[in-house]
Amino acid sequence: MNTQPDSAPLIGVLGGMGPLATVDLLQKIITETPAGRDQDHVPVVAWNVPQIPDRQQALAGTGESPLPALLAAIRQLNRLSVSHIVIPCNTAHHWFDALAAESRAPLLHIADATLELVAHLAKDRVQAPQKVGLIATAGTLRAGWYQQRLAAKGAITLEPTEQEMAMFFVPGCYAVKRGELQEGGALLEQLAGRLVDRGAEWLVLACTEVPPALAAVKSRWLDISIDPTRALAQACVNIWLSHREVSVSTSRNSADESPERN
């Protein structure tokens, strides 16, 4: 039933956590795509259904597990024959292995996408950054996905203190979820400043609520910030561009049936 040729990608987005973070990913997929017309853009289907139990509360032991709702969403996306699945919510990656086991389509991990972007950015510098600040939920900090991958590249991760989490991160994040980007951005800006004061050369904004909030307040730290949502968008775009290039070169040999007609 897929409207794409069999081999064409169809990116499935397991979204809704929060719904604005999903829109942010979809927007960044479009921005990152070199395109001259609608048909050049990445084919995406986004499950943006926010009725998923709160991930932070579940990991803190104060709320029910989101896993059943996440598994149901994975099954829905697979019914549409998606080729890959991405999750624009760092904290939800706590359930990544269980979701990957249930899915026919492979899942891309947001920390893998981010470290590819870090490696790409570091390539252009004389010296790669030694200290990287990590802004994330307590669940993501505890999981260690980013710290382990950064350590493998020789970088030390600086984390917010418990007090900074309570004062800046948690209220900032939930302000964004209420749609109050200015209020959330102001709080997260302060947290970013603390990490820079302690020596962070780059910041990884590893909670999908953070990049739109810092953008809303025109944060002074955006230039040294790495946005995992943008990294995930680039991974999706790369999958699509690889296919488009193959399609174009195929169409040079067989004139008909190419999706790249002009």
Add this chain to the structure above:
Amino acid sequence: MNTQPDSAPLIGVLGGMGPLATVDLLQKIITETPAGRDQDHVPVVAWNVPQIPDRQQALAGTGESPLPALLAAIRQLNRLSVSHIVIPCNTAHHWFDALAAESRAPLLHIADATLELVAHLAKDRVQAPQKVGLIATAGTLRAGWYQQRLAAKGAITLEPTEQEMAMFFVPGCYAVKRGELQEGGALLEQLAGRLVDRGAEWLVLACTEVPPALAAVKSRWLDISIDPTRALAQACVNIWLSHREVSVSTSRNSADESPERN
């Protein structure tokens, strides 16, 4: 397989025409929703697959029909048991009846949603506007959806001339599709000014590429503009809020099983 209770809405978006217009609708659905947390937001699944033949070219007789791709998308959304379907592309409404006939879920017409918004706005004025400018594709202008509905409310529709379509609308619209919002916005701003010069009191921006482009150039006409994408978003939000209110009142009678826990 729906993660919602049986009676809960799930809005299906037949998108991709263009992909940015779909993101604009998703964003406006979030903005229009009174919500204090993720779970309060409208559940949406968006089919944002832009590999659909160009609608303007098809209606001009210079390109293939998008109907097969649109029907395939309708079938995909129905496989997910969506409760309603919306199409954030005015021109695609040319195939509305054929799509509605194929769909188990009812389709909301973007011009119906827009006229509800017009009626709502006119309610607060001493005198409803007599002349309304319409910015739309040639296909949408020819179809007459907006003109007929405005006439039923006693308003005259002012349309761009053929020359204005060729000079401003067509290049402006395709600039937006290339991602060049400033260039597209500048062209569409000129078109809006022409309609105002001829006496338009309000403008209906009946091509989903137009509202983001005019917003990008901070158009002086935004205050008198009616955005059908926002009207469609409000229709989606109203469906969801009606359900949320019913859920809340039900939960007052039976304490368990409400999705409105706090």
